[in-house]
Amino acid sequence: MTLVLSLMLTFALAGSPTPREVLQGIDQQETLNLELEAHFDQVCSALKAGRHDLSGLVGPGVRFPIDEFVQVPSCSLRALSVGKVVDDTIALRVLWDLDGRDARGARRSVRAESDGEVVREGKGWKLSRLDTSNAHRVERDAPRFVERAAEAGLVLPQVVTPISPAAFLSSGLAIRDVDGDGIADVFVIDRQTLYLYRGKPGLHFAPPVAIARTGGDTILSGVSLGDLDGDGDPDLVLTTWRDRPVRLFRNEHGTFVEAGKVGRGGQHQGTVLSDLDGDGKLDLAVVSYPLGYAIPSSFLNADNGDPPELWLGNGDFTFHQLPLPARVAKHHWSFGGVAADFLHRGGMQLYVFNDYGVKDLYVLDRDGGVSEVSAQYGLNDPGGGMSADLGDVDNDDRVDLYVANMFSKAGTRIANGVGARVPEATRDLVSKFVRGNTLFLGQPDGGYADHAVDLEVHRGLWSFASLLADVDNDSRLEVLIANGFISGKKRKDL
Amino acid sequence: MTASSEDSMSGFEPKRLFARGADGRFDDCAFVEGFDSRLDGRSLVAADLDGDGDLDLVMTTRNGPHLQLFENVGAPGQAFELELHAVHGHPEADGTVVHVEGVGAFPVVLNRGYSSSTDPAVHVGLGTRQSARVRVQWRSGVTEDVGVVAAGARVRATEGAGKVEPVRAFTEGRRLPARPFPAKVSDLPLPRGEGPTVVQLFMQSCKPCREEVPALNALSKKGKVHVFGLGLHDDNALPKVRAAMKMTYEVAPLPEPVAEAFESGGGLALPTLLVYGADGVLMRVISGAGNLPPVLDELKLDAR
Numbered sequence: 001m002t003l004v005l006s007l008m009l010t011f012a013l014a015g016s017p018t019p020r021e022v023l024q025g026i027d028q029q030e031t032l033n034l035e036l037e038a039h040f041d042q043v044c045s046a047l048k049a050g051r052h053d054l055s056g057l058v059g060p061g062v063r064f065p066i067d068e069f070v071q072v073p074s075c076s077l078r079a080l081s082v083g084k085v086v087d088d089t090i091a092l093r094v095l096w097d098l099d100g101r102d103a104r105g106a107r108r109s110v111r112a113e114s115d116g117e118v119v120r121e122g123k124g125w126k127l128s129r130l131d132t133s134n135a136h137r138v139e140r141d142a143p144r145f146v147e148r149a150a151e152a153g154l155v156l157p158q159v160v161t162p163i164s165p166a167a168f169l170s171s172g173l174a175i176r177d178v179d180g181d182g183i184a185d186v187f188v189i190d191r192q193t194l195y196l197y198r199g200k201p202g203l204h205f206a207p208p209v210a211i212a213r214t215g216g217d218t219i220l221s222g223v224s225l226g227d228l229d230g231d232g233d234p235d236l237v238l239t240t241w242r243d244r245p246v247r248l249f250r251n252e253h254g255t256f257v258e259a260g261k262v263g264r265g266g267q268h269q270g271t272v273l274s275d276l277d278g279d280g281k282l283d284l285a286v287v288s289y290p291l292g293y294a295i296p297s298s299f300l301n302a303d304n305g306d307p308p309e310l311w312l313g314n315g316d317f318t319f320h321q322l323p324l325p326a327r328v329a330k331h332h333w334s335f336g337g338v339a340a341d342f343l344h345r346g347g348m349q350l351y352v353f354n355d356y357g358v359k360d361l362y363v364l365d366r367d368g369g370v371s372e373v374s375a376q377y378g379l380n381d382p383g384g385g386m387s388a389d390l391g392d393v394d395n396d397d398r399v400d401l402y403v404a405n406m407f408s409k410a411g412t413r414i415a416n417g418v419g420a421r422v423p424e425a426t427r428d429l430v431s432k433f434v435r436g437n438t439l440f441l442g443q444p445d446g447g448y449a450d451h452a453v454d455l456e457v458h459r460g461l462w463s464f465a466s467l468l469a470d471v472d473n474d475s476r477l478e479v480l481i482a483n484g485f486i487s488g489k490k491r492k493d494l
Numbered sequence: 495m496t497a498s499s500e501d502s503m504s505g506f507e508p509k510r511l512f513a514r515g516a517d518g519r520f521d522d523c524a525f526v527e528g529f530d531s532r533l534d535g536r537s538l539v540a541a542d543l544d545g546d547g548d549l550d551l552v553m554t555t556r557n558g559p560h561l562q563l564f565e566n567v568g569a570p571g572q573a574f575e576l577e578l579h580a581v582h583g584h585p586e587a588d589g590t591v592v593h594v595e596g597v598g599a600f601p602v603v604l605n606r607g608y609s610s611s612t613d614p615a616v617h618v619g620l621g622t623r624q625s626a627r628v629r630v631q632w633r634s635g636v637t638e639d640v641g642v643v644a645a646g647a648r649v650r651a652t653e654g655a656g657k658v659e660p661v662r663a664f665t666e667g668r669r670l671p672a673r674p675f676p677a678k679v680s681d682l683p684l685p686r687g688e689g690p691t692v693v694q695l696f697m698q699s700c701k702p703c704r705e706e707v708p709a710l711n712a713l714s715k716k717g718k719v720h721v722f723g724l725g726l727h728d729d730n731a732l733p734k735v736r737a738a739m740k741m742t743y744e745v746a747p748l749p750e751p752v753a754e755a756f757e758s759g760g761g762l763a764l765p766t767l768l769v770y771g772a773d774g775v776l777m778r779v780i781s782g783a784g785n786l787p788p789v790l791d792e793l794k795l796d797a798r
Contacts, residue, residue: 049785050769050778053792071779073758074508074525099508099525103776105675105755107526138513138521142673143528144568145551154552154561171536171554174611175543182662184541184613186552188561203544203565203668224611226604227586234586273604273611275584278633282584336609340601341589346635348589387608392598394518399591399601404608408504457512457520462504465538465608471511471527471549473571473619475597479512479520482535482553482608487505 021421029082029417036079036092036118037409039125041492044075047098059119059128064098065110065135074099078409080113082416088120094130095459108139144472153205154197156190165292166241167191168486169335171464172223172270176234179254187211187236189220194238196256211236211249211256218242222270222336226282230315235259239268239286246271246286248317260317262286263309267293274339276348276364277322281315285350285362287334296333300382300429302356305333310350310362310370322364328372330360338388340399343377344446353385353403378448381405381438382429391468391477398442402479404463407436409493436460437481506532509553529564530758533557537610542617546667547573547646549617567670572620572645577661578602581653582634586614593637594618595627620645628658675755679770682724683746690719690795692786693768695748695756697726698735702783703765707739709786714743719795724748726764769793 046057052066066072076097083091097111116130149155172189179185183199188208192215195208214220221241225234228248236249236256243265250259262284269289276283288306296302307329311319332354342349342361351374352360358380363371374380383405393400411434418430436458440448452458460466460481467480511529512520524530534556540549543563548571551564578587592600600616620626625644631637632653640651640658649658676682679691694710696703714721723745727735736745753762756779767780769789778789790796 049782050767050780050789051785051792052778070776071756071781073763073781074530076508097508097522099530101756101779104677105673107528109522109525111522136521138523138526140523140526142568142670143526143530144566145528145564146567146670147528147531147562148565149559149561149563152563152565154563156560168534168556169536171556171609173537173539173552173554173609175539175541175552176611176613183545184543187611188554189609190560199543203550203563222609224605226588226611227584230585232585270609271605274588275633278583280583282586282588336605336607338603338606339588340603341591389606390601390603392600393514395598397593397599399599406504410503455514455519460510461507463510464536465553465610467538467540467607467610469540469549470573470617470619471540471551471566472513472568473548473573473621475619475621475623476514478514478523479510480524480529480538480540480551481510481512482538482555483504483509484507484532484534484556485504486502487532487534487557488502489500491502491506493502493504 025419025421026414026417029419030413032082033079033409033413033416035124036082037493039118039127040077040079043127044077047072047075057126059126061117061129062127063130063132064096065132066098068102068108068110069098069100070103072098072100078412079416080412089128090118090125092116092118096130096132102139104141106139106141107143108137110135110137112136148203152203153207154186156188156195157208166219166221166267166289169269169289169291170219170221170241172220174223174225174236176225178225178234178251180233187223187225189223191219194220194223212238212247212258214240214244218244221268224271224273226273228282228313228315228317230281235317237271237273237284239270240265241267241269241289243267246284250317262311262319263321266306266309267291269334270336272337272339272350274348274350276310276339276350277312278347279312281313283313284311284319285309285337285339285352286311287336287352289333289335289355296356299356300433301358302333303331305331305354307331308334308337308350308352308362322368322370324370328362328370330354330372332357332360335386336388338390338401340390342379342401343373351379351388351401353388355384355386358382359385359403379440381440381450382432383435383438384433386463387466389466389468393439393468393477393479394441395476396442400442401440401448402466402468403438403440404460404466404481405433405435405437406462407434407459408462408485437463437466505534507534508532509535527568531555531562533562537608539607539610539612540617541613542575544667545662545665546570547664548667565668567668570667570669572623573618573664574620574643574645575615575617575648576628576643576658577615577648577650578630579650579652580632580634582632584633587633587653588614589633591631592616592618593629593631595629596623597626615648673755674751676752676768677776679774679776682722682752683749684722685744687720688772690772691770691774692719692721693770694721694723695726695753695762695764695766695768696723696739697764698739700764704739706765706783706786707741711740711742713786713796716796719790722746724752726753769795771795
């Protein structure tokens with residue numbers, strides 16, 4: 001409902017046609033897409049059930065490379081674009097994926113974005129043609145990763161039932177060696193409790209210890225580790241969603257003692273730790289996501305969130321606020337940020353990723369002032385921003401920026417439904433919003449250029465975390481995405 | 495359209511692991527590399543948790559079990575990790591960039607991704623190289639050559655020292671032995687027989703497993719296809735389980751390697767049926783109850 005209301009507000013700003021006309025168009029497209037998805041679900045269900053012969057279900061012009069598999073536990077078909085109905089036929093652009101095992105037990109994935117066609121059959125549609133000749137294949141004899149949280153002792157003591165609107169966003173994970181034994185320790189937020197799992201040799205963890213708790217309708221929203229007092233060990237910063245100050249904990253030989261608070265509170269989503277002003281002491285950027293207090297004023301450009309709070313550290317668990325001038329402060333819905341010298345000035349800038357709009361790049365000037373320059377440097381990246389990470393993706397000795405947004409069936413349907421009913425600029429903006437993730441590659445001139453689409457690294461689905469890491473030590477960074485919004489009892493997607 | 499608490503919205507999504515190919519484009523390798531969770535992912539951190547020189551993954555999830563640990567047991571490759579200690583500026587050296595010759599640039603950061611906080615040390619994969627020259631572009635503005643760093647250890651560079659010091663060598667990582675895959679029916683602990691075979695992987699508490707027993711009993715009785723069960727129960731319990739489930743076909747304990755061979759995301763979906771042809775070669779793996787008849791029709795195994 002929030003989405004529809006936001007869309008109405010957004011398109012109301014866009015002028016003619018009326019928001020009602022636009023929504024009627026989306027509704028018509030929605031009906032068609034639901035019919036297509038019902039058919040695609042049938043096709044995938046048959047493949048996952050072991051059927052290779054899909055005659056009767058699809059036309060002879062559809063030839064999935066199914067004979068490469070003995071098992072297909074995962075199958076997906078989605079319409080990226082849907083043409084007009086002409087003689088009970090629709091031309092489609094289809095994104096399809098098959099994951100499974102071959103007769104030797106090797107894991108294999110085959111996928112492509114292909115042209116296709118559906119024809120009317122009864123009250124629904126039937127896939128009559130799909131050109132699968134451009135399929136990509138990847139294969140491994142054995143998987144690199146084995147899931148073993150339970151075996152290692154990384155199990156939460158209890159499953160807490162969500163109690164507030166923010167619970168489905170709540171998460172917090174921090175991993176560092178905090179007790180100096182050379183083994184990484186793991187901090188995890190389980191909504192109202194922050195747990196510490198001390199690492200033991202051989203990839204095992206001691207039973208968790210609760211470091212901090214909260215109650216009522218308050219949710220813990222983020223945990224960060226950094227050396228706040230410069231004594232050589234990482235201290236802890238904890239944020240809360242629901243009008244509570246940021247909490248600081250001093251690391252005393254691997255145990256954590258509450259050592260201060262910052263600010264008066266807000267709907268804090270997390271912090272970024274960095275020496276933003278270059279004085280040798282860690283500073284805090286606190287970002288907020290006011291879910292439950294407001295609805296976004298626009299799906300495409302919400303301006304009723306909260307600007308980040310910048311707190312400059314004194315090196316002793318006290319901080320003084322650096323106020324953002326009104327002309328600089330962006331009232332966005334922020335999930336977090338990353339700090340780096342994006343502009344090659346020898347200082348640090350703060351990149352804040354926001355839902356429902358553009359991202360922000362805050363620069364602390366040498367005179368103590370603050371400016372916001374994301375658009376000036378082409379880094380504003382419209383989209384439902386969820387996360388970002390830094391790394392040299394193309395091995396050119398320049399740092400690149402990967403930004404996770406959203407790519408969802410609902411978003412694709414809306415983009416198709418909007419169609420030609422809105423001004424071109426709005427249509428382009430909607431297309432950018434639903435496209436997915438962004439990869440800003442650093443350029444020789446110091447700027448950035450988005451190459452996510454041409455390098456085919458944009459479809460992270462409903463992304464939350466994004467991570468650049470070389471997991472196979474081949475000297476090339478992989479892009480990993482933790483995704484998925486809400487999996488309910490009913491598997492069918494809304 | 496209205497939403498209820500039982501509805502899904504972009505739920506059950508397969509995680510993504512985009513790996514860059516020779517042409518510079520990325521392919522999603524999440525499933526083939528075993529990062530194949532369908533839980534609602536939130537935070538994600540890569541860290542060498544067992545000190546063996548490769549990155550493991552920890553992910554928080556909205557829905558149970560809330561934490562997943564993906565141990566990296568793949569081919570290790572060459573790597574080093576570099577801790578940085580700044581003398582001018584904050585000692586954790588955030589904002590520093592490590593330049594590794596022939597590899598690229600590595601920024602030092604304390605926060606990354608979604609609500610995630612990480613070790614500021616940089617992890618450098620070297621591929622087949624044994625070492626690489628490293629320059630550190632400190633936050634102070636000074637760029638310092640700290641020498642050639644060898645693979646196989648975590649080391650530390652202190653600003654101004656012009657060299658790295660050892661912290662610890664990587665340990666020998668756990669590498670899983672190649673998993674036997676039951677590509678032939680003779681790979682399973684079952685009586686040998688001629689002709690096609692259907693093997694049900696089951697456990698008693700699995701309701702769909704129980705529901706498909708009558709159809710499997712009937713298939714077994716027809717005699718054209720051998721039917722066996724492999725149960726997630728120990729040897730002693732199996733006779734009682736077989737009786738309780740009213741199975742008329744033979745059963746045996748399900749060997750762990752066989753269960754692992756068909757796992758996805760840390761679990762085995764039940765019921766699973768393995769369909770072998772007359773030559774004993776695995777032809778299909780069927781998940782879910784009620785899906786066997788159309789596959790038997792398609793393969794014409796039941797009509798011989």
